[in-house]
Amino acid sequence: MSFLDHKIPPVREHRHPETALAHGGTIAGHGRGGLCGVSPQASRSFTQGSICPLLPALGIMCSLPETVVILHGAVGCGTCAAGNNTNVRAGRASRGAPGSDAMWLSTALDEISVINGGDGRLEAAIVEADRELSPRVILAVSGCLPGVIGDDIDAAAARAQERVAARVLPVHCEGFRSRFMATAYDVVYHALGRHLLPDPGAGGERLPRTVNVMNVGSMGLADEDELGRLLAELGLEANFIPVFAHPGNLALATRAALSVSVCPTHDDYFLRHLEEKYGVPYVIKHMPIGLANTSSWLADVGQAMGLGREAKRLAGREEAEARRALGEFREAFRGKRAFLSAGEYRSLATASLLRELGFEISGIRSFHFDAFAEVEMEKLGRGEDFVFNVANVQPFEEANLLGRLRPDVFLGHWHGNSTAARMGIPSQVMYNGGYSYMGFRGAFDLARRLRRRLAHPQFYQRLGRYGRLPYRGEWFREEPFSHIRTTG
Numbered sequence: 001m002s003f004l005d006h007k008i009p010p011v012r013e014h015r016h017p018e019t020a021l022a023h024g025g026t027i028a029g030h031g032r033g034g035l036c037g038v039s040p041q042a043s044r045s046f047t048q049g050s051i052c053p054l055l056p057a058l059g060i061m062c063s064l065p066e067t068v069v070i071l072h073g074a075v076g077c078g079t080c081a082a083g084n085n086t087n088v089r090a091g092r093a094s095r096g097a098p099g100s101d102a103m104w105l106s107t108a109l110d111e112i113s114v115i116n117g118g119d120g121r122l123e124a125a126i127v128e129a130d131r132e133l134s135p136r137v138i139l140a141v142s143g144c145l146p147g148v149i150g151d152d153i154d155a156a157a158a159r160a161q162e163r164v165a166a167r168v169l170p171v172h173c174e175g176f177r178s179r180f181m182a183t184a185y186d187v188v189y190h191a192l193g194r195h196l197l198p199d200p201g202a203g204g205e206r207l208p209r210t211v212n213v214m215n216v217g218s219m220g221l222a223d224e225d226e227l228g229r230l231l232a233e234l235g236l237e238a239n240f241i242p243v244f245a246h247p248g249n250l251a252l253a254t255r256a257a258l259s260v261s262v263c264p265t266h267d268d269y270f271l272r273h274l275e276e277k278y279g280v281p282y283v284i285k286h287m288p289i290g291l292a293n294t295s296s297w298l299a300d301v302g303q304a305m306g307l308g309r310e311a312k313r314l315a316g317r318e319e320a321e322a323r324r325a326l327g328e329f330r331e332a333f334r335g336k337r338a339f340l341s342a343g344e345y346r347s348l349a350t351a352s353l354l355r356e357l358g359f360e361i362s363g364i365r366s367f368h369f370d371a372f373a374e375v376e377m378e379k380l381g382r383g384e385d386f387v388f389n390v391a392n393v394q395p396f397e398e399a400n401l402l403g404r405l406r407p408d409v410f411l412g413h414w415h416g417n418s419t420a421a422r423m424g425i426p427s428q429v430m431y432n433g434g435y436s437y438m439g440f441r442g443a444f445d446l447a448r449r450l451r452r453r454l455a456h457p458q459f460y461q462r463l464g465r466y467g468r469l470p471y472r473g474e475w476f477r478e479e480p481f482s483h484i485r486t487t488g
């Protein structure tokens, strides 16, 4: 029985029991005790915050065209959708739909709903959204509150479905169900896979040159263009799903010849489903960030499509050209030390790219850790040792580490650079939908941005002089991982 036969998707804690949130060590710990020495039992005696799975889930859901997202929960749930909207507007504009905002509403549950139940409110919101906005799809997303009071969002969605033209998808994203934000990806894929894909017997010919490329919210059109270009060189056509994908392209995915992941920790749930139910094989191993990683990603696709020799030849040619082009940056990067903080795969793959550019890695913070990371840890473990920290944000730990390591540059998420910046460390955003990061072109573009950042540190120097962090001096003298408990 498939996970998708159930109304509610499993959480990462159950599907990948090795997933961990707390670790402080070095990359040389790789292999020690398996799973790179990271223990899923580890926790913190003090924690500054966490990431609700709604954050990445909304990033995907709000990007979907002709779709309304209804957040069924307290009014504060999903306020991050307002911030997400910048990405949605920019992403849609770059894809030819300028001025189009994400459409999201909230049922804004209050005390009365907690006592009387909120199902009726959700049903009414679905009907109203359909009448006022005429979307093709309505996502009815449950936050914590309906989960706690026992609202049956599947029943409410089914009742509303009889009264509306849009397709209504219940989405179970109660933040309390999982400590791991990666659960968000499974939650969204679960809803899309259960309700938007055609029956396996629905017909339609197999598309022998089409490859599903599973995009992520942290890649923009420039990255899709680069990966699409490389696949086109092999005579293949990329079908990018699910971010910004039209519902029709999801149906197309069931007839593709292959699916390929760009971020393994993001995609395994859906890739397995496409293979089990529709016979679409998949490749899930490398993230195409960095020269060697992109070549490996391309070679894997080529091999799976019976184009192994052509893919190797293409990768060799492109990689050699990119290495030549990157030669001009080597002097600027020689001996510079970089610190990275981001999602697991993104941070590890980008560290490999930085090494190719000539940087030393002083540390990596990964938002979580699971077995998918072992491939990247293996690659990084072959070089100089450096700090490896698993932390669901925890800026206090980051500030302590940065104070000790004093890297020349910090790479982090666009909402996660402020600690480093206020310490006077030049900071470079590790993803931005408007920039290019992936493939050979992405390596060159990131190198250009890093050279500019290092050549003009004055802004960060000023921030460091006047910026303040909310920690006492004693904390900076303590061991950075002193709050991590590795037993039970």
Ligand code: SF4
Binding pocket: 052, 053, 054, 073, 074, 076, 077, 078, 142, 143, 144, 145, 173, 174, 175, 176
């Ligand atoms: S779903 Fe739960 S954890 Fe997430 S924002 Fe709402 S109340 Fe907070």
